[in-house]
Amino acid sequence: MKLVILDTAEAIAQRAADEIEALLTAKPNAILGTATGSSPLPLYDELTARCAAGRISFAEVTGFMLDEYVGLPEGHPERYATFMETNLRSRVDMRPGALHGPNALAEDLQAACQEYEEQMAAAGYCDLQILGIGTDGHIGFNEPGGPLDSRTHVDVLTEQTRRDNARFFNDDIEAVPTHCLTQGLATIMEARKLLLIATGEGKAQAIRELVEGEISAEWPATVMQGHDDALVLVDPAAASLLTRD
Numbered sequence: 001m002k003l004v005i006l007d008t009a010e011a012i013a014q015r016a017a018d019e020i021e022a023l024l025t026a027k028p029n030a031i032l033g034t035a036t037g038s039s040p041l042p043l044y045d046e047l048t049a050r051c052a053a054g055r056i057s058f059a060e061v062t063g064f065m066l067d068e069y070v071g072l073p074e075g076h077p078e079r080y081a082t083f084m085e086t087n088l089r090s091r092v093d094m095r096p097g098a099l100h101g102p103n104a105l106a107e108d109l110q111a112a113c114q115e116y117e118e119q120m121a122a123a124g125y126c127d128l129q130i131l132g133i134g135t136d137g138h139i140g141f142n143e144p145g146g147p148l149d150s151r152t153h154v155d156v157l158t159e160q161t162r163r164d165n166a167r168f169f170n171d172d173i174e175a176v177p178t179h180c181l182t183q184g185l186a187t188i189m190e191a192r193k194l195l196l197i198a199t200g201e202g203k204a205q206a207i208r209e210l211v212e213g214e215i216s217a218e219w220p221a222t223v224m225q226g227h228d229d230a231l232v233l234v235d236p237a238a239a240s241l242l243t244r245d
C-alpha cells in the first residue's frame, strides 16, 4: 500500500484524476468503481473538467457503485444512485445506464446483492476502485465487525456512520437509513487498483489504523494492506495521527 500526503484536497483530486486518466488512456473501456461521500467530489469535478477538455472519455466506461442506502425512494436526493448520476455520470460522456449499483429497491435484498456480485464478476470486477473512508474505518459501507472476506451484502449502519451522514439529511439522524447494501470487502479487493481519498482531521484515526494498524475487522479498511496495488491519498489533517516517517 502506498501513502501519499498532499497539501490540499485540490492536489489530491489532481493526483487521483491522473491515475484515472492513465487508466482510461490505456484502456478506454475500463471498469471503474465509484464512491459517494464528500471526499471524491473534487475528483469528480476534475474528471468532468478533463472530459470537457477532451483529455479523457467515459464513452466506453462501465461503472459499479460501492453501496446504496435501503429505504430511500427512487429519485431521493441522498440515494447514492442519484448522487452518482448528479455528480459524475450526467456531467461526463458516460452512457446512461452504464453506471450500475446494487438494487436497494428490490423486494428480496439478498437476491439483489447476489445479482450485483454476479454482475460484477461477469464484468471481471473493477480495474480501479475509488474509495473514501468512514470515521469508523468503513470502506463502501462495510461497518466494523463484519467478516473480512465478505461479498455484496446487506449491512447495518453504525450509530457513528448515521451521525456522520446526518449532515446530508438536515442534521436529522432519524432520517438517515439504518440499512444499506454494499460491495463486500472481498468484492472491493477484487479491483486491480484501489484508490482511497481522505481529507480532514475527522479521518485521522481511521487513516492511522489503515496505515499503521493490524489487519482487523474492527477497522475494515485495513484489508487494503493485503492488496498489491493500493494508493492512499490524504491531506496533512488526515495524516496528523501517523507516527511513523
Ligand SMILES: N[C@@H]1[C@@H](O)[C@H](O)[C@@H](COP(=O)(O)O)O[C@@H]1O
Residues within 6 Å of the ligand: 035, 036, 037, 038, 039, 040, 066, 067, 131, 132, 133, 134, 135, 138, 139, 140, 141, 161, 165
Ligand atoms: N458509504 C459512504 C462511504 O463510501 C464513504 O467513504 C463515506 C465517507 O464520506 P465522506 O467522504 O463524506 O466523509 O461516506 C459513506 O458512508
